[in-house]
Amino acid sequence: MRTIFERGAAEAADGIFPACDVPAKGPAAWLGANLIRSKLPRIPNTSETTVVRHYTRLCKLNYGVDDGIYPLGSCTMKYNPKVNEDTAALPGFADAHPGADERYVQGSLELLYELTRLLQGIAGLPAVTLQPVAGAHGELTGMFLFRKYFESRGETQRTRILLPDSAHGTNPASAAVAGFSVTEIPSNARGTVNLEALRAQLDDTVAGIMLTVPNTLGIFEENILEVTRAVHEAGGLCYFDGANLNSFIGRARPGDMGADVFHFNLHKTLSTPHGGGGPGAGAVAVSEPLVDFLPVPRVVKRRDRYALDWDCPKSIGSVHSFFGNVLVAIKAYTYVLQLGDEGLRAVSDNAVLNANYLQERLKRTYTLPYDRLCKHEFVLTSEGLAKGVTTLDVAKRLIDYGIHPPTVYFPLIVHEALMIEPTETESRETLDRFAEILERIAVEAREHPELLHEAPTRAPVRRLDQTVAARNPVFTFPFETE
Amino acid sequence: MRTIFERGAAEAADGIFPACDVPAKGPAAWLGANLIRSKLPRIPNTSETTVVRHYTRLCKLNYGVDDGIYPLGSCTMKYNPKVNEDTAALPGFADAHPGADERYVQGSLELLYELTRLLQGIAGLPAVTLQPVAGAHGELTGMFLFRKYFESRGETQRTRILLPDSAHGTNPASAAVAGFSVTEIPSNARGTVNLEALRAQLDDTVAGIMLTVPNTLGIFEENILEVTRAVHEAGGLCYFDGANLNSFIGRARPGDMGADVFHFNLHKTLSTPHGGGGPGAGAVAVSEPLVDFLPVPRVVKRRDRYALDWDCPKSIGSVHSFFGNVLVAIKAYTYVLQLGDEGLRAVSDNAVLNANYLQERLKRTYTLPYDRLCKHEFVLTSEGLAKGVTTLDVAKRLIDYGIHPPTVYFPLIVHEALMIEPTETESRETLDRFAEILERIAVEAREHPELLHEAPTRAPVRRLDQTVAARNPVFTFPFETE
Amino acid sequence: MRYIPNADADRQAMLREIGRSSIDELFADIPQPVIDAHRPLNLLPRSELEVLDELTRLADANEAPGRVPLLGGGVYDHYIPRAVHHLASRSEFYTAYTPYQPEISQGTLTVMFEFQTMISELTGMEIANASMYDGATALAEAVLMAERIRKHGRVAVAANLFSHNRRVINTYAWAAGVELVDVPFTPAGRCDLARLPEGISALVVQSPNAFGVIEALDGLKARLGDALLIVATYPLALGILEPPGAFGADIVVGEGQCLGLPMGYGGPLLGLFATKKEHLRQLPGRVAGRTVDADGRLGYTMTAQTREQHIRREKATSNICTNSAHCALTATVYLASVGAGGLRQVALLNLEKAHYLAAKIEKLKGYSLAFDGPFFNEFVVRPSGDAGAVRERLEAGGFLVESSQTMADLGVPNALRLAVTERRTRAELDRVVDILGGKR
């Protein structure tokens, strides 16, 4: 893959910015010579033709949701409606400066306020902050809230966070960044929280638990009410990782399950695009006892005007420069307004139907370690498929069929995991085709395993060597001359 | 290539349009049953996911200027600046209705007026109409103007149009549609108009001549002043096909060469995109004697206001529903404003330099029938390259190298023609690579002609059978059931 | 100039390579007097930022888009689903040219084939071409085509066509020496079929016509003898209306702007052209056909090119080359997005809302409808007072209304044509009624 540094470094590239219309003195006159850059950054000057062709070519080496099913478990790669992109790009929103006086940004504030209210309704919780900009950022905000809550109660000895062993890696990491230590709770044979093991840990050093509902196996925690009750009774708080909200939105609310903090991934459940890894938005909803600790500022309505409330003395402070990823919030709002109650419920209906339909079919070919009703996703294993064939092989072979592989090797409690989340935006026809290909690959695994080992052969590159990347790290372009 | 008719015909597709907010009576109540459609058109109802994926996939089967050099002779496939797309899409322009009162569309009118003035300056002619929407439409408008002019002078016997044998097919066709007959003038050995042959035809049945300057061999008509003088002296008019303006813009003007009518292809010279075959814009400039005959309405300035002048009693009438392809005109205006005089001249400088550079190199490998200074393009022949190898083979083999072929089999006066127009927006590096590949193909033609005969093998489809298409015409999707 | 990649050093090297000492030398073949006569525009180059600012100023100087249009007459304020714009603006579509090399143009060609199919389905015809410039030139080409087929030298034209349609066919027919004969309209606003002339190559009607009235096509074809029936139509209306093809029309043309194109102050537009298979050889413009590749796989290519000017030169069916390909692509994506169901829905919305407004206006004192024929989404209002003053009042209220001159040109004095699309809300329509009724 040729980089931009290998293209027309000496091309004519002027014409974007105007000539200076004020008398210019030059930088040295204003700043003195020693603040001035002695060496230009090695960023090539390229014509617009070259730039456009370069990035047009690069994008075609990618696979996105617009190219086909993207069944990455835990990531909810649903279709991203085009109207979202357009509402967020309206100049009224896109060109608003965060330092503008409230009276000049009433539209943005109204939208943030109304979205907050809708998210409260979806979560069944009394307050929401839009400041966190990703799921993990929401988790971290939640952990800050836990800390502040216990600080306010003088219970600073509560330093432990309990975590099911199926949890996503960001959960323990977020707890740790917020200064907590982590205790793992093993899953039981049904793939859910081992209640005994949980109870055994519950003492007054426990700040709380972080749960993913449904969990990363795609299984609903049937004992959710028992779990949250037990934690609450032990004086702890319950954090719900909302990555999997797509499976019950419009049907059930975390607030009714005992959640104290719940984070939304707007870039999953509410259809905003993933952008190749971001930006997202990780709104956080909280229960009554935590409301006062939410990040500052909060968006409020005062009579007919919308405003920013900076006067939150108990707040944890800020977790973002301004008010979160506002343009992402606009996309989510656009989506929710279109769906309405009916549409929200249709989302979870179809997400769960699609997953169960695929699970039912694929478990005939692949092993399904936890064979039960799933929610929006399910986890297969490639173990036992054929000797010497790994999940990585299966994934790479899918690429040869023009399909994006599922999440692999996660959750950690399933060996050789294939974590499949179709989402509601895939048609039955697409699901059938996907299943058919996975079935064909299972046959190939036995009859022509080399096809899997060698895969991909039809992608822009063959299988990439991770070891070379790690052993001989090259993170920046190696310019030839100084 | 699967069509949309083979995708999810029964998908849920609602949600674009609102429910009816007025009391609805139903169509039969308003219209009576016999005006109502008895059978729905077979246009499938598809989800947005399906539609987006379908057309995203289809577009990737295309090759555009953004993908690489597109050296289609006579078509000036230059890079299309992105800012053009954005100015034309400004809601102020895009959402203006052509029936709005002039006072509500002053911006569009000002732009059309100012573009008209710039085009007059480029052409060196006193008036311009923006009504024609393509080159051939400009030709037709020009032929209408010829007819009206002679009608106004009572010279209705002037029914013949003279045309060099190198002319583009639209020239004779336009003359014919406007009711003229066509007389071909052979080219001389230098590839230009045979002056003797021309003079022999000049009598009072001649309405005029249509010339392409430089001509379709990419050769400037050195005797242009003699040619136009001779025609004028015989009482005829001179039409200039401006498809090749890119080769002299900013350096010379058709008005100074004796043109009476000159058409611009805004979608060539002035960088507006070709859109897969349109829309274009074919502004027409005219000499003083023809001004009064221009299409109605004309855009005029009256004191500080811009207006449409409908009072043109001598006009040929209208050639378009409204005022031409206004949004295309906006793109061209955006381009010209950026270039200025300096940029316009740089366009022809570099277009001609690029063409001569390539010609010089490629004539060592391919035969150059007219070996002389070229302008923006030149014509090679594949004759003599290798036995049994045609220009079509060379073209298809270029596709295997990821490059769009040149224009082939035109102009008709060169056998097995390869008509190459690089344009100024290609870099020397790109030209070198293009030449190198053509050279490699010449070697292959001798050593492995099957590679050419079999080509393309790396395109989305193999070579398509034109005979099957013609013999067994299928122009609409063959639906299976009624 | 960042649109010209070569730097000075490149240019010098290239000149050396071709043995020239300056760029000027490359222009030695242009006669010196021509070079000497050249005058610059006195236009300084401007940066992208400045030009965007200037164009934004001009766009802002258009007040029309801030107002509520009741304008129609061939171009309408329809809603364009956002996905249409996203897909049509994929650069692989818009930076390609005519698919002369089908193997790397299957995107464009497949869409052309889909478009032809959809237009055939919509109009009820057997074949459609890949587009014409606009509805008016499509109509003019239809007249010329009918004349080529029947050669009577005369074509009858309903007097209730949009003025712009009539202007354009006037020009084309004049040059081609075809006589056009007017057919007047009835009090219902419909073409008066009792007054058809004899010895014509074709009859041209428009439905819905310039008054918004839907023509009575039933049985018309049978009354025409050997003359062809040419119908200009409004494709969005065909979401609910019986298509001209069902009534035996020979050529159906139309303005496709309503299928996903912005109004754009009237251009680019999209000319639709559909006919019967028997007339294929006379069809103007491009068509894509299905074929197979060397491996026998289905694919698409331009075909029937023996009609076109590249091969037949002055004998071609038309001189059209560049057409409205990208507009056709947009229309295809629009139709695929809304589907037959959505098209029906939007057509119904237009119908119901227009009739809601018309019924309310009819009940107002001092207003009547000029015609009582069935209409789709536009209709003509005749005030008892001065139409110009009524228009002024509506414009003062933030609406856009056509000048009464438009109707006067068609012989209907002191009348205003109002168009109502799915974008108009009940509140807006009620405001129209209030203004007309003299409230506020």
Add this chain to the structure above:
Amino acid sequence: MRYIPNADADRQAMLREIGRSSIDELFADIPQPVIDAHRPLNLLPRSELEVLDELTRLADANEAPGRVPLLGGGVYDHYIPRAVHHLASRSEFYTAYTPYQPEISQGTLTVMFEFQTMISELTGMEIANASMYDGATALAEAVLMAERIRKHGRVAVAANLFSHNRRVINTYAWAAGVELVDVPFTPAGRCDLARLPEGISALVVQSPNAFGVIEALDGLKARLGDALLIVATYPLALGILEPPGAFGADIVVGEGQCLGLPMGYGGPLLGLFATKKEHLRQLPGRVAGRTVDADGRLGYTMTAQTREQHIRREKATSNICTNSAHCALTATVYLASVGAGGLRQVALLNLEKAHYLAAKIEKLKGYSLAFDGPFFNEFVVRPSGDAGAVRERLEAGGFLVESSQTMADLGVPNALRLAVTERRTRAELDRVVDILGGKR
């Protein structure tokens, strides 16, 4: 719902296939009391047309974009070349996720690699990651990283950071138990290097700082002992300013909004994070590295993942997962579009225009600059009268100016910070001067 392709018939067939009789059955594992407690939002579904209208209403309710901003403080009104938007909005880029499968993500990965290179070049550092959420969280992560490396429990922070930067590091440091020690500023507006505390893991400075003043970084690193030097910077200014890396900075962070992102009412933003190779193991966030494929061809992949939470869980260098990938892509395309030459040009325009305005204001009676240190494109004005009233006057004149509270919060009462970018014209700046001078 057209975002859900399956029709009722499909759903029924699928239910049969899995042996369920209703969708409800699929939710049997959710406890009944939870289901019973559910309440709808009372939100009716709305069509795309209606929602677009509603969002347009909200966007129009924002008056800010119609005004001329003199606002800065980390987010600026810079010009975005139009090609940047076109390329960044290619759906292959924005509808993809994190490149977990590198073989079909070479687009995203090559861009990440280019981004890392460009940020390293700009900041003068050896390595950069693939982005953080925003400049403020990048800075907070820098503090945590320095503390992980040096473990002194204390970090010194210049008192002239943007308030939002300070607010965010306060939160992170509080939770991590890191003590933050203020370093005051001099009358020049610069961090007072004479008053550095001892025993710190790092010193955090921002340059240009909250007053727009460029810090004196020369020789600073040498005075810090084992403490790391963390610099928060303004990447666009580095088009002309000597980069922090040249002064030995250990970690350089910054807000990348200036590199082609809209202001967007403050988000999404782009956190930049660059450091020395020796600190790679402590670097938070993702990085792309170069490697080869099975055929030995160059390619890119995410690497050094042993630092990340997927593998190290609670021992990871950070919890960040989703970052600002698409903003980083936009910045990469921006930088490729303008090139080093264009970046220098735009930085110079900012510098010259800001100094033009500052010099004019300084000459006005009743106004002075609050600081005399060198500045880039923003500066602090101290009126002799009431700053609030001055702001009101500017806003009445169509400008947007920050509240004087912003400066007051930093200990500079009755002062206004003004930012000037390449988008401000001389005419606009002259109008500012006129308004301040009391003309009109």
